[in-house]
Amino acid sequence: MNLENEINSFHRRINYKLVQQPIMSLENHLIKVSRNFANRRTMLKVRAFHYTILSAKRSDFNSPLLTKSKPIWEETDQKSFYYEQELKDFALHCLYLTNTPLGECIVQRCSKKGVQVVQLQSLTVEQLTYSEQEYLAAYIRNSHKDDQVTFGADLELMLRNNKTFKFMNGHLLKNMQFGYDDAIAIHKNRVAHPIFEIRPKPASKIEDLHNHLMILFQKFKRQTQIFDLQIITDPNPFGRFFLGGHIHFGNTPFTFQHVRLLDQYVAIPYALADKNPSFERRTSYGMLGAVRKNQYNGFEYRVLPTWFHIIPSCLPLLLWIEYLITNAHHIETLELNRASVTSYYNKDHQNYQLDQWEKDNKKKFAEKKGERLFEPFVSYLKKL
Structure with a gap:
């Protein structure tokens, strides 16, 4: 079987049928698209199959004086910069949002925090280098493993002292099931980690994950009552701090099909039911398609805001997610409804x-x- 046929067989197996969307559709997700290079800043060119990077190259210019000189591309593997992982993730995100499972995306930082897409295109097998073809073929052939799917989570929250009104430092918690996020706050030359994480033990059944969550929820509630602490679960408590409810999948194909199912049938309806939304979070850390590869042969879905406060009643939500992931090859995905995408990002x-x-x-x-x-999933959302 040639590589093109293997790709088609892979897509039939996961039931991925979406048609590529134009690059300008990224603007629906508030992503900046520009055909012009920004002040000759370094660019990154990523070639990928779904979320598997086939190659990544950094730009350099053949003349520091000629603004119209063409960039020279060099591999990033030998000399990687700390900011490049963020750009790689951004490029993969853009390929996902445009339904480009085999494609190339060129991205560029356009300001201190801003990034933009310079070019995005679909690729054919013939356009890949020999090494890219070999890497892609090996990935597809190794994707047939049928291991037991596992489920995990990490739920973020903050704690505030009811007497001093100060936020508690997450660094004080150090064990496998309680931890803190990397986000920092600096006050009087002291570094603090104000975002706590609840990390239940993974499970092969979603009911078991819920039981693990309930044990931690009750334990955490008891401790906060003893020490007179208030649990904060607002998705954007203040400033640049955002609280997410991340779900982990192990032994699960990391494909556009699986992520689209979660966006289409979980994130969108959850957002429509959310009584306390943070549109600031939705346009940054909680964008549709916000995912990350994990170490358990799967991925972490990072779109939802924290749902720590609804752990006792969230089983219908978790059962629905389990159903979608374990039946991804049977369920049809569609292009996201334009009205639902607009509602997701724009409060007006x-x-x-x-x-x-x-x-x-x-x-x-x-x-x-x-x-x-x-039915129970929708009924549950209506009661939020």
């Missing part, structure tokens, strides 16, 4: 409602198990 355009989403999607889950889980 809230025309798309949960009832409409339910009506639009209910018939897609007519088979027995899907129908049995869809």
